[in-house]
Amino acid sequence: MDYIKIIQNSIDYIEENLKDNLTVDKLGELTGFSTYHYYRLFNAYVGMPVMQYIRRRRMIHGINDLVNNKKRIIDVAMDYGFNTHSGFSKAFLKEYGCSPSKYISKVNGNIPKKINLMLLKKYNIKTGVIMEPKIVTKESFKVAGYDFETSLESKRNEREIPAFWDRFNISNWERRLYKKIKPSEHGEYAICFPPNMESGRFRYLLGVKAKGGENLGKNMVIAEIPEVKYAVFTTPPTTEEEKSFVKIIQGAWDYILYEWFPNSGYEIAPNKPDFEFYDERCHSDIGAVMDIYIPIIKK
Numbered sequence: 024m025d026y027i028k029i030i031q032n033s034i035d036y037i038e039e040n041l042k043d044n045l046t047v048d049k050l051g052e053l054t055g056f057s058t059y060h061y062y063r064l065f066n067a068y069v070g071m072p073v074m075q076y077i078r079r080r081r082m083i084h085g086i087n088d089l090v091n092n093k094k095r096i097i098d099v100a101m102d103y104g105f106n107t108h109s110g111f112s113k114a115f116l117k118e119y120g121c122s123p124s125k126y127i128s129k130v131n132g133n134i135p136k137k138i139n140l141m142l143l144k145k146y147n148i149k150t151g152v153i154m155e156p157k158i159v160t161k162e163s164f165k166v167a168g169y170d171f172e173t174s175l176e177s178k179r180n181e182r183e184i185p186a187f188w189d190r191f192n193i194s195n196w197e198r199r200l201y202k203k204i205k206p207s208e209h210g211e212y213a214i215c216f217p218p219n220m221e222s223g224r225f226r227y228l229l230g231v232k233a234k235g236g237e238n239l240g241k242n243m244v245i246a247e248i249p250e251v252k253y254a255v256f257t258t259p260p261t262t263e264e265e266k267s268f269v270k271i272i273q274g275a276w277d278y279i280l281y282e283w284f285p286n287s288g289y290e291i292a293p294n295k296p297d298f299e300f301y302d303e304r305c306h307s308d309i310g311a312v313m314d315i316y317i318p319i320i321k322k
Contacts (some may be wrong), residue, residue: 028053030068031140038137041081044101045072069138070259079155080213082115083135090127120157142282163250166203166212167237168230169196170244170256184227191229203240206231210302214248217294251295254318260310268311275315292318
């Protein structure tokens with residue numbers, strides 16, 4: 024039985040019937056599964072509960088109606104089952120962390136596509152939670168840590184960065200950083216600074232958030248990350264089926280670069296670092312996730 028195809032069929036059905044009364048019972052019946060089995064399968068493959076996914080798609084289509092069809096927000100709320108203007112706005116704020124109007128200003132009218140599980144399978148991604156990135160502007164901040172120089176040429180970075188992580192762990196650099204810097208938040212930043220486009224060489228920094236002015240330890244450096252707009256992708260959680268966090272992260276990067284960017288209306292912002300952020304959410308064999316921050320500009 025092809026579970027991916029069955030769940031994809033239910034995703035397609037949801038997309039075509041967003042204004043109808045969609046329930047887990049009805050969707051489970053359409054797939055031929057029990058309600059509970061369908062609910063668990065959908066969550067495993069898509070990375071969120073089915074009703075949350077439905078709310079998100081309704082909101083996104085509502086935003087499209089506001090921008091491109093010039094509908095009033097109360098009409099959009101009624102069309103997609105939110106009943107009131109405030110109900111739609113509150114639900115949107117909870118899901119996306121900003122008001123509908125702010126979201127509209129960020130996405131420039133581009134609607135994230137529905138999840139395509141066949142694409143996720145292509146890039147060895149087991150769930151679809153990364154399909155809709157958050158677009159945020161992050162103020163400048165400082166990071167203190169350890170760095171080294173590597174190169175994109177001959178894929179040196181793919182060998183040297185994992186080796187650098189190994190050294191980071193073996194040498195207890197993480198413990199030293201927290202003891203010396205005493206950051207206000209828990210989490211490690213893995214930062215790739217812009218490469219030299221002639222040589223492919225770039226600097227890689229692994230560290231924690233700093234205030235500046237700290238008495239740095241031996242071999243530690245500090246860097247300021249400028250204010251910029253980011254597309255923030257949360258990787259799918261590790262599962263019993265796919266426990267390799269490294270493979271999931273690489274699959275997410277492949278999806279972002281080869282599938283998301285061509286249809287996003289954005290380009291990678293020049294001369295700005297990108298980074299990965301690892302916090303308490305990644306300290307688990309099952310369910311681990313992290314965030315990928317990519318600086319963007321509109322095309």
